[in-house]
Amino acid sequence: MTDARSSAPAVDPSPAPVLEVSDLTVDYPQRGGRPLRAVDHLSFGLRAGQTLALVGESGSGKSTVVRALARLQRPSSGTVQLGGRPRTGAAAYRREVQMVFQDPFASLNPAHTVDHHLRRPLIATGRARRGAPADAAVRELLESVNLTPAADMAAKRPHELSGGQRQRVAIARALAPEPRILLADEPVSMLDVSIRLEILNLLDQLKRRHGLALLYVTHDLATARHFSSEVMVMYRGTVVERGPSDAVILNPAHPYTRLLAESAPSTGASREQARAARRERLDQRARRTAEQRETTAEGGCPFRGRCPSVMDICAQRPPVAAVGAGHQALCWLHREGPEH
Ligand SMILES: Nc1ncnc2c1ncn2[C@@H]1O[C@H](COP(=O)(O)OP(=O)(O)OP(=O)(O)O)[C@@H](O)[C@H]1O
Ligand SMILES: [Mg+2]
Structure with missing residues (x-):
């Protein structure tokens, strides 16, 4: 594994964000009850050239954030806008902000060839005209994700490809409109262990080559640390800790992040183990949704029901405490700065 961050400083210094998220809140209506606050x-x-990792257990709201950023989910309040371009129209926004989904098989149409999947966005966004120029653009896209020989790959249908090849097609399709922002929601968790790092390295290279801003959603703290400069840790819709990835993952300040770091599954889990873990996560998620319904809107720290360090004061909303350079935790333990 190459060190993806070797040439980058821990925190990207470039000032202007290309995507700005302010006070984003998403409530899902619940039958016969209070809405569920999935993002609070x-x-x-x-920022361009930055990878930001969003981590948290199942049901914490990561995909809801991604869907809101992709404008697939309307926020209940707050805004998501392109940096410096507050009133971008829907078509321009969708072109700039592209997604890579978890399951490449489900995200590709089995009836269509790879060529069809790539040609459509190229033509729709005016990057290629029908005919020979589109052939060249499709070839270039396939080569950029290392699917070669491009002519053979272009003629295949999704079922003729391996999981990793399918995810490469999905990545090529996301790049077709030349976006500035790529949202990758657990892009490798359904893939064979042996190819996960290959795909993450590819995303990293493409990010560098095109100066993309990459949001990397994952359960895997090891790859979050390796591929991202900063991490946000989400618990029940709230970011409880954020900061430079080394600081957050090697020296977590919030009791929830500590728990995550201790119980982190390894990147090397087999596909069967990953499936079993996913089933377990779905069960957990159902339980947590029920818990969440009970505690949403009660105020206080969202983690207090499970926190080993809970105190009386945790019934009040915790402060955002600075625990290091650019490193913050939403926790009463740190109200007076870092622990010594
Ligand atoms: N369409 C929906 N309608 C109602 N509730 C939803 C909907 N989508 C998600 N939720 C609930 O919102 C919460 C956040 O879900 P979300 O899918 O964003 O979590 P996640 O962090 O992506 O989880 P996972 O790791 O399992 O993918 C969960 O409690 C979930 O049950
Ligand atoms: Mg999700």
Whole structure:
């Protein structure tokens, strides 16, 4: 594994975010009850050339954030906008912000060839005209994700490809409109262990080559640390800790992040183990959704029901405490700065 961050400083110094998220809140209506707050007043920026990791257990709201950023889910309040371009129209926004989904098989149409999947966005966004110029653009896209020989690959249908090759097609399709922002929601968790790092390395290279801002959603703290400069840790819709990835993952300040770091599954889990873990996560998620319904809107720290360090004061909303350079935790333990 190459060190993806060797040439980058820990925190990207470039100032202007290309995507700005302010006070984003998403409530899902619940039958016969209070709405479920899946994302609670979230603010952050994504900068060109930066990978920001969003981590948290199942049901914490990561995919809801991604869907809101992709404008697939309307926020209940707050805004998501392109940096410096607050009133971008829907078509321009969708072109700039592209997604890579978890399951490449489900995200590709089995009836269509690879060529069809790539040609459509190229033509729709005016990057290629029908005919020979589109052939060249398709070839270039396939080569950029190392699917070669491009002519053979272009003629295949999804079922003729391996999982990793399918995910490469999905990545090529996301790049077709020349986006500035790529949202990758657990892009390798359904893939064979042996190819996960290859795909993450590819995303990293493409990010560098095109100066993309990359949001990397994952359960895997090891790859979050390796591939991202900063991490946000989400618990029940709230970011409880954020900062430079080394600081957050090697020296977690929030009791929830500590728990995550201790119980982190390894990147090397087999596909069967990953499936079993996913089933377990779905069960957990159902349990947590039920818990969440009970505690949403009660105020206080969202983690207090499970926190080993809970105190009386945790019934009040915790402060955002600075625990290091650019490193913050939403926790009463740190109200007076870092622990000594
Ligand atoms: N369409 C929906 N309608 C109602 N509730 C939803 C909907 N989508 C998600 N939720 C609930 O919102 C919460 C956050 O879900 P979300 O899918 O964003 O979590 P996640 O962090 O992506 O989880 P996972 O790691 O399992 O993918 C969960 O409690 C979930 O049950
Ligand atoms: Mg999800």
